[in-house]
Amino acid sequence: MAATLGPLGSWQQWRRCLSARDGSRMLLLLLLLGSGQGPQQVGAGQTFEYLKREHSLSKPYQGVGTGSSSLWNLMGNAMVMTQYIRLTPDMQSKQGALWNRVPCFLRDWELQVHFKIHGQGKKNLHGDGLAIWYTKDRMQPGPVFGNMDKFVGLGVFVDTYPNEEKQQEVMAQKRRYSPGVQRVFPYISAMVNNGSLSYDHERDGRPTELGGCTAIVRNLHYDTFLVIRYVKRHLTIMMDIDGKHEWRDCIEVPGVRLPRGYYFGTSSITGDLSDNHDVISLKLFELTVERTPEEEKLHRDVFLPSVDNMKLPEMTAPLPPLSGLALFLIVFFSLVFSVFAIVIGIILYNKWQEQSRKRFY
Ligand SMILES: *[C@@H]1O[C@H](CO)[C@@H](O)[C@H](O)[C@H]1NC(C)=O
Ligand SMILES: [Ca+2]
Secondary structure, eight states, rough: OOOOTTTTHHHHHHHHHHHHSHHHHHHHHHHHHHHSSSSSEEETTEEEEEEEEGGGSSSSOTEESTTTSSSSSEEOEEEEEEOEEEEEEEEOEEEEEEESSSBBOOOOOOEEEEEEEEEEEEEEOOOOOOEEEEEEEOSEEEEEEOEEEEEEEEEEEOOOHHHHHHHHHHHHHOOOOOOOOOOSSSSSEEEEEESSOOOOOOTTTTOOSSSEEEEOOOOOOOOOEEEEETTTEEEEEEEEEESSSEEEEEESSOOEEEOOSEEEEEEEEEEEEOOOOOOOOOOEEEEEEOOOOOOOOOOOSSSEEETTTOTTOOOOOOOOOHHHHHHHHHHHHHHHHHHHHHHHHHHHHHHHHHHHHHHOO
């Protein structure tokens, strides 16, 4: 996946620094290095991460419940177990969600998601997957992996069922149909929405996706993780699903503008097909990065999510109607051209007449 990293010169350096999956190890190191109070920069370009307990969730799940004092609220069929939080059981037509009650005002952060998707279903007979959210609204059930459509914020989807492919197979039987670039499922994708776009479930969100990758995550006997990192408006999604304890790239998008004060959450839905969708832990780290004065200016707060230079691949709108000015210019230049053509025509005609006159004399 090609990505322009722009001013992030020390990206590689701190990426390595962050590659340790368990950020608390880094925190421990920090505590050993110094007082551990406040952000500490050791040398230029280094980044440290701090676990934010108010946005994190881990065993034992004490802060989870329905009360207003809980850090995390459950919804729908979600259940707290001793070893995990089950968003949906492996049963049809269930949906569940888990939402952080505290809005997040961090500028740069990293969310590490330890999850497990498993069930009885064989190839392509399981679904539908889970989503991880950073959105303006929370606790709004709906059709997008159990959350509301036309959400405002970021959604990251671990989609286990290829709806589009299945539909195309049906269509292919009726008439010849050449599918586009095939995506192999389970598939991770990301979408940023200002509340105007619908997630197209029938097409697995393809029309609005920022990027994606295949992630074979079902029924694995080792731990699976996903990390969403948001630093200097750069969104990076990586996964650790091979049991090798290293992050593998999935999505990298620069110029992602996300407002502060949104909520983290995760949700899941089953339909005709089902799976157990379990969340084992959510760890949110505050990342401290240095910004140049220009970056400070560039990275001012925004009020609506957006992505710079975003061209949705399959949303090429019909040509916009001509504006008044464009219409005027077209008419004007047509007139000029016509006059020009007539003048040239007259000149040529005169020349021709002159020549024919000469021929006669
Ligand atoms: C919201 O997003 C859509 C699609 O990306 C865009 O066309 C629209 O202009 C955006 N609205 C605002 C208010 O930015
Ligand atoms: Ca799907």
